[in-house]
Amino acid sequence: MIWQFEKTSLDHILATFYPDTQIDLLDFACGTGRIMNYFAERTRQAVGVDVSPSMLEVARNNVGKGRIIEADLTREDILGDRKFNLITAFRFFPNAQPELRIQVMRVLRNHLADNGYIVFNNHKNTGSIRNRLARLCGRKKYRGMSTAEISDLLKESNLNVVKVYPLAIFPASEKRPLLPIFILRSLETILGWIRPLRNMGGNLIFVCSRKMN
Ligand SMILES: C[S@@+](CC[C@H](N)C(=O)[O-])C[C@H]1O[C@@H](n2cnc3c(N)ncnc32)[C@H](O)[C@@H]1O
Numbered sequence: 172m173i174w175q176f177e178k179t180s181l182d183h184i185l186a187t188f189y190p191d192t193q194i195d196l197l198d199f200a201c202g203t204g205r206i207m208n209y210f211a212e213r214t215r216q217a218v219g220v221d222v223s224p225s226m227l228e229v230a231r232n233n234v235g236k237g238r239i240i241e242a243d244l245t246r247e248d249i250l251g252d253r254k255f256n257l258i259t260a261f262r263f264f265p266n267a268q269p270e271l272r273i274q275v276m277r278v279l280r281n282h283l284a285d286n287g288y289i290v291f292n293n294h295k296n297t298g299s300i301r302n303r304l305a306r307l308c309g310r311k312k313y314r315g316m317s318t319a320e321i322s323d324l325l326k327e328s329n330l331n332v333v334k335v336y337p338l339a340i341f342p343a344s345e346k347r348p349l350l351p352i353f354i355l356r357s358l359e360t361i362l363g364w365i366r367p368l369r370n371m372g373g374n375l376i377f378v379c380s381r382k383m384n
Pocket residue numbers: 199200201202203204205206220221222223226242243244245260261262263
């Protein structure tokens with residue numbers, strides 16, 4: 172369900188930020204190659220990096236186009252001075268420890284072309300409506316990442332937020348969709364128009380560019 176919503180946002184990102192532009196993609200923490208695969212048609216070059224041999228084994232079978240590399244870029248940056256105009260990192264930051272988030276974002280920024288964008292998500296937004304409701308119901312603290320933590324991370328890495336795509340504002344989940352997906356899709360669009368709710372998505376996709384000093 173969320174992947175359906177994410178794909179709509181990814182399409183919008185391509186149409187808005189890469190019209191008629193060839194894409195050189197670095198997919199950080201590529202896992203099984205879900206994001207790389209989705210962009211395959213639009214990329215001139217694609218590199219997927221991850222530390223997990225088992226995930227990469229699946230990625231090598233999944234991803235038709237592009238290079239898959241097993242590496243920990245925070246320890247050994249095997250990409251040298253290569254630059255990419257699109258860098259993605261999905262389902263990585265909220266799972267990582269704060270120090271690792273900073274190390275990774277610094278590396279990603281070093282590989283970002285001047286006219287490029289880093290696109291990452293926070294699928295564990297601690298400020299989401301779902302999480303707020305869970306807290307009200309006395310559920311134990313939800314681990315994830317807050318919007319304030321993201322602001323600090325981006326500030327530290329000298330990056331600007333250009334656009335945020337709020338997804339999963341309505342507190343549905345795959346296990347408990349509550350409404351049919353076609354209704355949820357329209358509802359999400361309407362909720363996304365309400366400014367105070369935009370930071371309350373369960374999954375926020377950020378598009379960031381370099382801060383020019
Ligand atoms: C939940 S998966 C996300 C995969 C993919 N981005 C997606 O959204 O489908 C998280 C991935 O982060 C990878 N990972 C964790 N620490 C990493 C690191 N330091 N460098 C690169 N990848 C890392 C894991 O191996 C795992 O494949």
